[in-house]
Amino acid sequence: MTMNPTAQQSPTAAPGRALWPWYGALLLLAAAFWACYSFFVTTKLGQWIDEAALRGGEAFLAADKTRGPALAFLDHMPAASALLAAGFILFALVRRHDFVRPIVAGALLLGSAGSTQLLKHVVLERPDLNISEASMNSFPSGHTTFAAAAMATIFIVTPVAHRPLLALLGWGYAAVAGASTLVLGWHRPSDVIAAYLVVAWWSVLAGLFLRHAHGSSAAPATTGNQTRAAPERILRFLAILGIPMAAGALALAVAMPHPAIGTVGNVQLLLFLAVGLALVLGTAMVAGQFVHVLFARYGAPIRRRFVRGMK
Template sequence: MSTDPHHGAPPAPRPGVGAVLKHLVAMGLMVAGLVLTVWAFLYTSTGQWIDETALTEVSGTLIRYSSPSTDLLDALPLISGVLAALGIGLVLVRRHRFVPALVGLLMAGGANGTTQLLKHSVLEKPDLGIQDATLNSLPSGHTTFAAAAGAALFLAAPKRWRPALAVLMAGLAITTGVATVINAWHRPADVVAALFVVGAWTVLGLLILRFLPAEARDTASTRHSGMLLIPLFVIVGLFMAFCAGATYVVAANQHFAGAALLGSLCLIGAVGLLTNALLVGLLRMRKPASERAYTRVWTY
């Protein structure tokens, strides 16, 4: 008699067309956000002016925070990498999720490779008379590394852990991006572009996981965490996006001191929260039609 626990069990269900389309649409939103960021802040004079003004306002407003944030920035890639390595090691030892861990590492590598390719080979910053140095620095490598490390762990982990890891991902990515801006190492748009790059690769990773037997057999519910995180991330993210738009309008028309920097930091926070809300949303499992409408919408 076979001792295989899965012997004779029905094959793992494959994702339906709707699930695949949902992931493709999510990936399209990430790519569209990246393209819009590149166009707005790299190829328009208004976008370049806002980005450059935000960078200038950093040196005048937040220079006193530069030294401690430099130390933090230097440590964040190492911290995120160590946390991801420890988490993936725990997943491998305790849960034996070898293929999901490999998917996570490949997606993280793809995100970092894409950032370097875009920055050094694909994108060129035109001289629109806004700044002296027109060398392209978009997307941010520091932000990509920190966010991709969290994404690798997010993909490798069991479903039950992922909502909590989404909070960690958002925290690491946003903190690294803000520290990068405060140190004047990168313009805010570089950080935003990096978040979209990592988001697109993470969605691709989730789509690949949908076809793996190990993922299909993981039926753990993230119901309560999903009910909390999705509305929270969406509401706060949309509020920050509104603040970013409003302060950008003030910066462009009234030239109010600090408006460009404040709007840029709000935009970083908004993109970080909304992209992670979308990732958690993709974890939603099909529920019985007898459930109440609110439960069906917010059950993950």
Template sequence: MSPSKPTSSGRTLTPWYGALVLLGALFWAAYTFFVHTKLGQWIDEAALLGGEAFLAADKTRRPALAFLDYMPAASALLAGGFILFALLRRRDFLRPAVAGLLLLGATGTTQLLKHVLLTRPDLNISAASVNSFPSGHTTFAAAAMAAIFIVVPVTHRPPVALLGWAYAALAGASTLVLGWHRPGDVIAAYLVVAWWSVAAGLFLRHAHGSEVDRRKHSAAPRSLSERMLGFLAWAGAVAVAAAMGLALLLPHPVIGTVGDRSLFLFLAVGLALVLGTAMVVGWLVFELFARYGSPIRRRLVRGMK
């Protein structure tokens, strides 16, 4: 009797391709709404003005500013350290290369989109007409954490995913607090990094052949980190839906005449959108790797599919 063949790759690859399409569509929807519609620009600008009005005190801004000042260097050192460890100690050459390409691809994509491909029309909402979509700082923070996620052992991925996307959420919220970026810019950064993370996982899935045993994954008890990721994703989805509903229901007068109470509400809306999106996107990436990712192997499978 011939040995059993691995499960057909077609069905297990479909979620990866579906996620790439979904994330691309969500990015385009976010760009269209937050940048090319008056309502989207108004919500984005009101959240930014709310941060400037209520979180402009030195005691509030100083921690956020300090975090963003050190964040690029800290992120680069963390990601570089983990990639180097995987390369030298574990002699794993493929995953460090993929992680490095993920980091470069995500940050390069953001810069290309922001400075070359995408534009911000002047809809008489904001005095700033220069495109800031997506956020570069947020992209770098999230991409560095995604690179670490790629190279760590499978058993360590749940806490790395939890801490990494919490770090990315904090980076995005800090850019809003400081008035560097609008919520839409931060959301776009998360989607760019998630897209590149999924692309990296799909490449590894092709390179390493057979997938993780989904039955074993579903039967195994969930760790505390996995349960927390699931809870935060659920709470984040509720927060995003509630924030968007509130933003659409509230009045939208001329942006310069918005009162303090409304600015505070739109600041809360912006923070909910930023933090909620980070948790939902982080959970999506983690679940794809956990359910359909490939086991870590030192060598490629012969004849990549």
């Protein structure tokens, strides 16, 4: 009987090739982060657009009655996000006897939050270009990083069948958290975008580690029903919408006049706030779809126990 060599070797052939998308994604996200920093933080035009969007947020929510509940939401967001992530990690440990993914998910959360603080306070600097009164570096946003990273930890420990819904809800939550920091005048758009890129980078690193740990003997489970699931279609649609929305908003911001920042009226500031929101929301949806597709196509299978058959 003649055996088909392709069928025999397909699960294990060229194992290193299956890891190329992960390494490529890490490089792409790192390049996007550096491009975001280089333009929005180190150039006068980028700082101007960032600052105009921030001042637009301050002008939009100037009333104390409006700001109070929103500020309370931001104050409690890190703790609420951490509790939610911890609950899912604990469930994976106790209910499914899964040890590897919860540990990796915890490392993702700590790595994202820690690297954000390191980048913000030690590695990166914000040059004073006479645009902003605040010269202290706020890039990336710590609040947004924690919110997005908490959702990413839940995504890591969630079974494959439920990941499209978790990706949609998780990155939707991260988008709301990032938009809130902009509207309330806590962070500039680039701070939020950088936070998404940091979390996406750590999510990819976690996925790469799991792919190494679980090997390439089994492909991730995908079915026609999962591919056509409503949450996955919605996330894909939002990502497709987010690309031209963010690109168009940035092109509009670059094309508009940039007078002395203190002379810009409220109408123009609100327009730049809309630009900032488009950049934030568009980036969140694209990042969510990017991570989800990478895990769906190239991710390692979930194993409910670290050692098969362990009692």
